[in-house]
Amino acid sequence: MSEPLLRVENLRTQFGRRDPLVAVDGISYDLRAGETLGIVGESGAGKSVSVRSLVGLIDDGEVAGSVEWRGEELVGAKPRELRAVRGSGIGMVFQNAEAAFDPIETVGRQIVEAVRANRDLSKRDARTEAIDLLEEVGIGDPAGRFDDYPHEYSGGMAQRAGIAMALAGEPDLLIADEPTTGLDVSVQAGIVDLFRDLVAERDMSLLLISHDLGVVSQLCERIMVMYAGRIVERGSRKQLLDSPRHPYTGAFLRSVPDVDVRKDLEPIGGSPPSLDDPPAGCRFHPRCPAAEAGVCDGAAPPTVSFEDGGEDAERHEATCHGYTDAHPGGDAFDREAVEWIEPADGAERGER
Numbered sequence: 001m002s003e004p005l006l007r008v009e010n011l012r013t014q015f016g017r018r019d020p021l022v023a024v025d026g027i028s029y030d031l032r033a034g035e036t037l038g039i040v041g042e043s044g045a046g047k048s049v050s051v052r053s054l055v056g057l058i059d060d061g062e063v064a065g066s067v068e069w070r071g072e073e074l075v076g077a078k079p080r081e082l083r084a085v086r087g088s089g090i091g092m093v094f095q096n097a098e099a100a101f102d103p104i105e106t107v108g109r110q111i112v113e114a115v116r117a118n119r120d121l122s123k124r125d126a127r128t129e130a131i132d133l134l135e136e137v138g139i140g141d142p143a144g145r146f147d148d149y150p151h152e153y154s155g156g157m158a159q160r161a162g163i164a165m166a167l168a169g170e171p172d173l174l175i176a177d178e179p180t181t182g183l184d185v186s187v188q189a190g191i192v193d194l195f196r197d198l199v200a201e202r203d204m205s206l207l208l209i210s211h212d213l214g215v216v217s218q219l220c221e222r223i224m225v226m227y228a229g230r231i232v233e234r235g236s237r238k239q240l241l242d243s244p245r246h247p248y249t250g251a252f253l254r255s256v257p258d259v260d261v262r263k264d265l266e267p268i269g270g271s272p273p274s275l276d277d278p279p280a281g282c283r284f285h286p287r288c289p290a291a292e293a294g295v296c297d298g299a300a301p302p303t304v305s306f307e308d309g310g311e312d313a314e315r316h317e318a319t320c321h322g323y324t325d326a327h328p329g330g331d332a333f334d335r336e337a338v339e340w341i342e343p344a345d346g347a348e349r350g351e352r
């Protein structure tokens, strides 16, 4: 199997020293060429900080652990090196596309600059390339819109232009942080289609952060669920949607609309913990219908893997006490409240 493009090991990001707020608390994953990975979770889970930490975009916090991009360590790298990686290898798309642009410069000229910063092209060729990029992301009359200022673009167009900027250095990985949030539903659908086409046509990897499971499940083959700074479950889209194992994932699925099925939504009771003083043990235990005193509020939960989906399936893991002998199961582990916690027929499970 090919080496991963991106290897994240025990990433930890904290803000403040005296009363530190640990926004990302030891997360690890790999991303290979052509893979699409989504990180979902409620607001404040640390999704955005986790991806900003990868590429040196945290300026008032401390990032620890390891982030290897094509084997090159990025944690502790010089700003110049990080800028170079952001310019070429990794393209970034943010929620607020207008913020990607300088308001007093035309969109076209800014894309030309981004193209020239990463590729040895004449001004004329860079202009042609910028117009091609605007066309590729679906801006009608790209040559005519080249000299417009960012505020002259609508929200959806600005997001498309932001994606063109991210493509200027011909990246192998696109990191998109809530790229559809705040846009009208019909505009969102267009942006989702655009990402799908770009990933396929350019053979890029995608790391997508969103609280919107619908958007993530339309674009990502693999999904990780983040809660209070940690990954609580990971697996393929099918594994997570069809047989979620962590009570939080189950609750999260019930709290959001399905992509194509109408259902009664059940908001998750309570609210996420404050990250400057998270609960002991499993961080979800105060909100978990299956939590058991003395177990779930004690030691950190183990990561359990599930052999569902056959040999070639993604690794499916949940970090939960509910599957271990420490948690007596049966009566104590309220299976009525969380029927999704029971492994599917024939599924094996093993503790790591």
Ligand SMILES: Nc1ncnc2c1ncn2[C@@H]1O[C@H](COP(=O)(O)OP(=O)(O)OP(=O)(O)O)[C@@H](O)[C@H]1O
Pocket (backbone or CB within 6 Å): 015, 021, 023, 041, 042, 043, 044, 045, 046, 047, 048, 049, 050, 060, 061, 178, 211, 275
């Ligand atoms: N610069 C900062 N200084 C202090 N705390 C921060 C800073 N940036 C983020 N945080 C805190 O880190 C935690 C995680 O924030 P983050 O933005 O990553 O969450 P999120 O899952 O992306 O949710 P949202 O979609 O609401 O942004 C939050 O508690 C947030 O208040």
